[in-house]
Structures are given as C-alpha cells and as structure tokens.
Amino acid sequence: MLGWQKHRWIGLCLLIIALGAFILFLYGFFPLKYHSGKVAHMDDLPNFIHGVSIDGQEVYNSGEHSVVLMVIDSLRYDFVTEEYMPFTAELLKNKSACIYVSLAEPPTVTMPRIKSPERKILKAQWRRTINFWRDIFAMMTGSVSTFADVALNFGAPAVRGDSVLRAAAARGRRSVMYGDDTWLRLFPGLWAEYDGTTSFYVTDYTEVDNNVTRHLDKVLTPDDKNKPTFDFLVLHYLGLDHIGHLQGARSPQIKPKLLEMDAVVKKIFTAMKKWDRNGVLFICGDHGMRDAGGHGGATPAEVLVPLVVDKSDDFECPHPLGPGPTVAQVDMAPSISWLLNVPIPGDSTGRVLPALMPQDIRQHLYLLHVMSAHNAKQPALPTDTEVFRQFMRAEKQFAQYLATGQQSAAKIAKEFYEESLEGMAKHLTETTVNFDLFALGVASLLLYIVAAALLSIVLFSLQPAHRKISGTHHHRPSKAGIALAYFVISAICIFLLTTACFLTETKSRLCSFDPWWAIAFILIALTFSLTYFILKSAIEHTKDLTTLKDLNAIDYLLIGGTLFHAWSFFGTSFIEEEHMTWYFFWNTLMLFVLVRTLTVLMVYIGKRLTGSTEVQDKPELHKKMVAGVEVLPKWIFLIALHRYLRTMNQTGDRWLFLPDTADWLNEPQNSHILQIQMVIGTLATLLICIRNLQYSNNILQMHTALTVLSTLCILAYRVATKSLDCLFSDVETWDTVIIVNVFWGLITAQFVFEFLTYIGIFKTCGLNNTTLNKPCEPCGHKFEYTKPKAKTEDYFYDSMVEEPWNVNEVKLNLVRSISHLMLNNMMLVVILLMRPHNVIMVPSIYLTCVLTSKCLDHKLLDAKSGRNTETVDVVSQTLAHLWIGYVFFFYQGNSNSLASVDLGSGYVGLREYCPIRVAARMGLHAYAGPALAGCTLFCTLPVVAETWEQYLQSVWRACNIFAFQRVYTLAIYCVIAIFFRHHLFVWSVFSPKLLYDLTATVFTVQALSTIAVIVGLAHMTSWVARVVTQKSRL
C-alpha cells in the first residue's frame, strides 16, 4: 500500500474513486423525489370515513364553477394598492375578494434582444421554460418539482405527471389559454383553445398584452344558456415584466400598465357577475421585481407576490383587512381542482385556500379529510409520526360527527385536520426539497482528499526517474504492520464518521444504517483511509522537484490558467459563458507563442543581416532557428483558423442569439459553400489518417484501402442524408443504416487486421526461431509481405544475434500503431456524427495539436539547451491538449446548458432507440474535442518516446495530470454548488453544469482506461509471442 503511489494506474483508480464520490454528491444534491406518476381519479375519493359510509363524489362536488387564472408577470405585492389597481383594491376593501401573500420561487428570464434563427430560439426557450417550470409546475401539479424532472426531458420540457390540466381534460373540462406560450410547451395537448404569445421581444410591452386582451371579449361572452364557454381560463400577461426589465419598478410606464390590468380585472369581474354560473378569479404574480427592475435574487420585493381570490357571488373574505395570510404556491392546484370538480392531482401536497372552503360543515370536513388522506398516502410520509396519528384522530372525530351530528366533534375534527395538514406539508417539503447536506459534505471532503492525493502523485511522478529507484531502498515496513496501520486508520475513520452522523443529527440516508447504506458507509471510510495512505506515502517520497525549475512562462500560464479556471465558477456568468474563459486562455497562449516565434524570427533576421558567424558555425542551432522561423506563418494561419472556428457557433447564454457562421452556412443559398467546407474537412481528415498510417503495419497498403473505403462510406452517408449533392443520384436512395453498419465493419476490420499482423508475425517468427542461428537476411526474407513498410522490418532483427527478442521495441511499435489507429478511427467516427458545418473541426483539432506541441517544445523555445526537458514537456503538452479539447468543445457549439445537447447525433445509423448506443454516440459527439485532443496526445507520446520505459513513464505522468485536473475541478465545483444551493440559478446553471461534470468525469475514466487497455494489450501480445516462441523452441 505504501508503494502504491508508484503504481502506473493509481491515478486512474483515484479518478474512479472520485467518480464514486461525485455520484454520492449528486445523490445528495438531487434528492430522488419519488413522483408516483399516479393519475388521480374520481373513484379515489374515500367513501368511508372510519367505517361510516359517505357518498364521496356527491360531497366533494363543489357545484359548477368557471375558473379564471390571471397571471401577471412580475406583479409585486405592493402593486396591489388603490393607487395602481383601484378596482381590485375596492374589491379587497369590501371583502368581496381575498388577498394572500404567496411565496414565489422566482424564475429569471434573460431576454434576447435580436431576432435570431429558429434553432436558437429553441435553445433559449429551454432556459426560460426551466425558470418558469417551478412556478407553473407548483401551481398546476401541487407538488414541488425537482431537477430530475427537468433533466430527464432535454429538448422538450413538458410536465409528464398528473396535473390539474390533465385531470380537467380527462373530465371533459374546457381549458383555454391566452398569453405566454411557455404554458403550451409545458402542457401540450391539454388545451381546448389557445393563443400563445412569445415573450422574446422585451422592448414590446403593449402588443404582448393586447394579444391576450383581444380574446377577452369573445371568451367572456356566455353562450345562449348564459354560461361561459370555458371551465378554466389562463391569462398570462407579460407586459409588466417587460417594463420592469426595461425601465425598473419606478418607471412612469408602470402605473398605466397596472391600470390596464385593473381594467382587465374589472372586465372579467363584471362579466362573471352576469353569468349563470359561479365564476372564480385568481390574480397572481409569478414573481416580483426589484426596484431596479430585474428579478433574480431572493429579496422580499422579488419573492413576495400577491394572490387575489375573488368569487362572483355569495363570497365574503373570512380574513381581516390588510395583508392576508401566507400560502404556498402548491395550494393553487387543489383549489382549482376542487372548484373544477376534478380530482386533486396525484402528487399534490397542497390544500384548498381557506377563503374558498365551503360553509357546509360536512363538506368542509370532507374536503379536509380528502386533502390530508391524500398527503398521508404520499410515500415520503411514514405512518409512525405524530402528524399521522393526529390525522387518525381527526378521522375518528369526523366519523363520530357523521354518525351523531355532534357539533363539538366537528369542531375537534376540524382542528385536528388543520394541525395534521400543517404538519404534513412541513414534513413533505422538508424531506423532498432539502439537500442531503451530510452526504454532500462527506462527498466533497472525499473529493478534496482524492484531489490532494492526486496532486501529490503528480508531483511525485514529476521527479526524475533515477531518484525514484533510489528512494525505495530504505527500510520497508512489514506487510503485517501496514495492514495493521490501515486497519487502525479505517477504524478511526469509521468512528469519526459515525460520530459525525450522531452529532449532526442528520436525516441523511447515509446515516440510516440500512444494510446497503451501511456498506456504502464502510466503503467511504475505507476509501478515506486508503487515500490517506497514498497521500502520505506520495508526500514522503517526493523529494526532488528540480525538474519544475525548467518551467517557462508558457508553462506557468498553462498551469495557472488550469488552476484558476476551476475557481472562476464562483460567478454564474462564468459558468454560462465558460467558453469565454477558455477562449481567453487560448488566445493568451497563442499570443505568447506568437511573440516567442516572432522573437526567434527577428533574432534570425538580425543574425543574418549582421552576418554573424555564430549561426553558420553551429548547424544544430541553425536548424533550430529555421524550424522556429518556419513555424511562424503556420502559427499565424492557426490563429486565423481559430478566429474562424470561434465564429462558427455562438454558444453560452448572452450571445447565443447573435447570428453565427453556422447559421449563414445553413441557409439554403449557401449550401454549396457548406458542402465544399464539409468535403474539405472530410478529405483533410482522410489525408491526416493516411499520414498517421505510417506508424502502423500497413501491409500491402491494406489500411490505406480500408481508410479510403470508410471515408467513402461517410461521404455516401452524407449524400444519403441529403446534406451533399452527388452526381450519382442513386446513392441518395441508399439506406443510411446499412452505410453506417458497413462503416463500423470497416473500422473494426482495421483493428482486427492490425492485431493479426502483429500476432501473425510473431507466430511465424516463433516457428522460424528454431533456426535461430540463421543470419538476419533470410529471416527477414521469410516475411516478404512485410516489405512495403520499412518500419515493420527494422524492429525485430537488428539485435537478433545476441539478444533474440527486442520485445520492448516491438511493444512500443505496437502501441504506436494502435494509438494512431485509434485516433484515425475516432476522427472518422466523429466526422460521421458531426453536423455538416462542424466537420471542419476534426482536422483543425489535429492540426492545432500538432502545431502546438511543436511550438511548446522546450528545446525549441528555451535558450539554454542540453537539459533534459522531457518531464516538463509532458506537463505542458498535457495541459495544452487539455485546453485544446475544451476550446473545441465550445467551438462545436456546446455549452453548460442542457439545451445545447445535440440529440440528433445520437441516432446516426440507428433504426430504433437503444439507450446505450444513443448515449455513447451523443457523448462522443459532445466530447469530440476533448476526446480527439487527448487521443492525439497519447499518439504523440509513443512517437516522442525513445524507449518503452520512457513511454510508460510519460503515459504515467500524463494520466496523473489528466486525473488531477478532473478531480480538482470536481472538488472545487462541488463546494461552489453547495455554496450556491439556494441560488436562483441552481436549476438552470449550476445543476446542468454538475451533470456535464459527471459526463466529463465518466469520459475521462473511459479514456484513461482505454490507454490502460492499450498498454495491457501490448503486454499481452508480447506474452502470447513469448509463449508461442517457447513452445516452438521445445
């Protein structure tokens, strides 16, 4: 255990531990709220109260009502006054209406300002919808929603569970909607009539409301029986919100707007009076506004919103004048359901508003019973609580009242019901909404210690190689001693954790000591102690960090930027606009390198002009300088290329709406340019692939042929999907699925072929080995088919005479060729998955990686040569490739919002939905940048390395750095997420970023394991070869 820091894949193991810890964190952050998905039905109404029978449906019936829900966006509590809304205030004053204080979960809306293409509107609507989601969800389903509800529908957020609207539609009620079209997206197909206005043009605050009001006359006119034509009408007015955004809460525009709203209230009220049916009007705001006009915080002005209830006849507000009692938003759902005479939605936890409760005691008690029974059935409510017992007592009293008609029993029952309802609501919100802080704390602590361990391992691995060997010779503690120490530390960890459990009196499931959770609990403690040991021994063995002195300014920039980036997430806009951070870093890096290369050029010119002999005398210096000069134009080209790619996809949140190159290319009149660009991208990739094949066993040019064929498949796929015009029109009719399957076949064939050549050579070699004393020439001659590439020949028979097997060199070659094949195939797959305009990214990534690694070479840049800069090279290369990956991740149009996930790429070449395949495709498509950049890095490592040991060493370092960066980001971000868990943007900004981090971590684990598998394969092949050889020798 003490020597584990030297193990080659310890970084990967720690990363996997970190992934586990992160999943624990996610568990604590997104409480898995149980949405039963139960659909309420009228038959669910209880017909027996403690054995006494009662006709549920008859008692529940509230009579005929038409409900009008008027949502005024940004209606603040202090707007409902005589000054702003005289009619409403009048109603409140003579008690024909009731006002409540409702606590809003304030959504925020970022308004786009520029007209933009269709596909982007969808993206931006996502965020707006998510922000609206909570309020509307609460109002219409009566339950508080969780992020899982949101995350599970990426593209089309729609409420799937039960809601008032669903119940109303099922009972044949007519729901009508005028106003913000978010409602239509949330509840598709449940409206009898609707007219949605889009809320995108914030400068418009008259037209949006006129679009709603113009329908009023028609919809409020009763039919020939003098009954209204609807049962449930939703009006959503946006104008006030827009004024607030533009001019603030003190704007002179506010008053006329509110007067206009008041006139609408008056209109509805007078219309309601004329109907033959009882009408109920709810007026509410969904959130308030700051004095400055925005909303986004949690100040009282923003979260306290009025809820005015008012009935057309026989209604008197039971509450005294002045600010009404506080109610929850979830109370709207049962109130409306009951008024519409439809069952209360399945997951509702609210209660009917007190002002609406019927006067009839029997009905009143029955309603209370229905609501508390509904809550009592919620799975989150255990039956052994005091609240539940109170409910049972209330039921008994109710039954007594029903049987005997005692008024006192009714009174007691009412009290008991009220108490239990209150308690249940409290309990339910506590258990379903609260974060599991204990799990969060443990998980982030674990992440921190893992990050620390990885950091120490990274530093340990950066030591020069020879030190490492000498360090191990000191006294080694006995195995038993280590085991004992581990046992003791684990015991201490378990003890500490248990104590923490009891001290904090947490309700966390982690401390529930269920069998399964207990296992997790013990595992956490064991991991803690394990990580502690690794950390300890790595620190103890890190003694010689002289290599770090070779770091130059660019390296410091790379390290500092990577470290700083994690901290930048403390600002929400830096999460939304994370691409800006990376673009800035990348630009700075490019500027540094540009200045560097310019300096080299100037020195060169200067030397040439002055005719100094220094350069001519030292040819290697001359060579170095020429290389530096040659790189300059390429570098400038690269900067220009990146400038172009940056404009390809607008991403993030604020500038998402600006038209970008992708929009321009996708316009029909520019389709030929798009096609040309796509073909250029594909062909450039083909060229790169063929160039990369020099590292593989390209016998008889088989690989070249296969690569060309697979590229043809890709082009055929493009033709078949109509994104490319073709001379041969029958290609268009080909089945895409078959094309893609052929493509997979070709790629797999490449790998199999490569392995077969390696193993095959060894086999024949082994057979040959019986005649070991033969000279090299005939031996090599035997494998004539290996001739086409000189490479395959030179590795096995050079030193054949003395040392028969230069196994390590073969291994290195094998790793080289497999890595390059992996890169090739990955590039081809990514090209297949990419959108046509993004195809150009793939060769650009490769080009950037190659050029950057050339320019970051310490030997080229630093004046003092002769030092061994290999270690520092690995550091800067790894970080630079990491940066490139991130930069391209955002170039491609990704962002930290769930809306930018491209669902289309998941279905390339698939006929039906298959979760694993779709997820893998979507993942590879989204993370194409990081994946390709990382892959290129792991391709350069074996090319640069001279020996197998050196390769292993640099792979070890690179893996450690990758793992460290990942875990470090996770650890910092977890703390940020805990810190901002009540922040307003927690759903639209912080939580999606957590999911992105999870995916990134999973993919890092996958990538590093792939590298491990490659190295393992190399070992295995040589082992197979050895076995075969020995056999044949016998």
Added chain:
Amino acid sequence: MFSLNNQLELRKVTISSLITCIYLPSIITFISYRGLLYSVGNGSSFYILVLIFLAELLKSFYLNASSDIQAKKNKASKSRVSDILKSFVFLLVVLFSYFVGIILFGAPLLECHEETLMLAALMTLLTVFPLIAHTGVEASMQLVFGIKTYGKDTIIQMLINNSLLTVCGAWLGAVVIPLDWNTPWQQWPIPCYLGAVGGYVLSNVLTVLKVSLMTAAQKYPALNFVVKVMNSLHNAKKI
C-alpha cells in the same frame, strides 16, 4: 532595475512619468465629465488620440532634449525628413498589424471596424510611438523584439515597461466583457481601450513610485526590500 547612477536620466524619467500621470487621467476625467466616456470607440473621439499624440511628442522632445552629444550627431547626420517619413510608415505598419492582431484575437470581424481601428491607434500611440520618437525606427524594432538589450538606459527601460503594461492592460480589459452586468461600458472596445490607458498610467505611477522609493531607500535602507519587490513586479520580464 533602474540605476541610480545617472541622476539626470532618472530625473527625466520621473518628470515625464509624472506628466503622464497628470495628463492622461485628466483627459479621461474630462471626457467622463462631458459624458463622452462610453464613446471612446467612435471616430468622433479622434481628438483624444490627437491629444495623446501631442503630449507624447512633447514628452519625447523633453526626453531627447539633452541626450548626449553623440546621439545628436547621429540624428543630425541623417536627413530629418526621411526619418520622419520612415517612422510614419513604420507606425502605419504597426497600426495595421495591431488591427489585424486584435481582430484575429477576437474582435468582431465584420462590424465595429471603426472601434477596432481606434483601439489599434491608441495601442500604437502608447506602445510603439514613444519608442520610435526616442530611439528611431531600427532601434525600436530591435528593442520591441528583445534582440537588443537596453542595458542601463533608464529611459528606454521605462518606455518598454510602459508598452508592456499597456498591452497587458488592454488584454486584461477584455475579461469583463462576458460578464452579465449589462453595463454600458461592457461594449466593445471600451474595456480594452480603458484597460490600455489604465495599464499605461499604472506603469507610469509605478515608475514614479519606484524612483521615489529608491531615493528614500538610500536614506532608509529598510525600504530596500520594498524596492526589490516593486522591481520584480514592474520589470515584467519579456516572455
């Protein structure tokens, strides 16, 4: 590090830095008082550049005024007119490369050319122009790319520091653009423009501070540590 040997140069450096510390902030104060601060990117604010140009020119006259006689001889030997023409062309080239560079590093490609041009002009004025005015075209070219070491020449050292900090300021100014504060000064190129001016002023302030501290340190050796720290901060090493 500045040397204390050449008292004359030191005094010149201090005075010219002081002048900069006064005139640039007063220009900025003036335009912000007039409510024109957020229009610095427009072509209408060209007069600011003219003002800066004149001020820098005067400063360079002051700095060159009593250079040693040999330099004067050198100057005299060449024809004045061709020198000016050459510097003008060189300045134009620098301006253009700044323009292209700024666009390459992320300025809007198809619009806002006027703004970008103003920024490029300001950068040229603040970074390269004082150098050219002081040393001439060839020498300044060599200095910019760090081929020629400026050795003990305090004035050139100051000028190079100024231009480095100006570029840093403009570069760091871009950081605020993506923030969602929705303030009027987050428009392109105001943060970069003001960042460049800020960097330039900061560099001059640092110079003045350093010189005064160095003088003070002769009396109070305890201050030497501060001087060292300042030196390491200010002498932003060439990358």
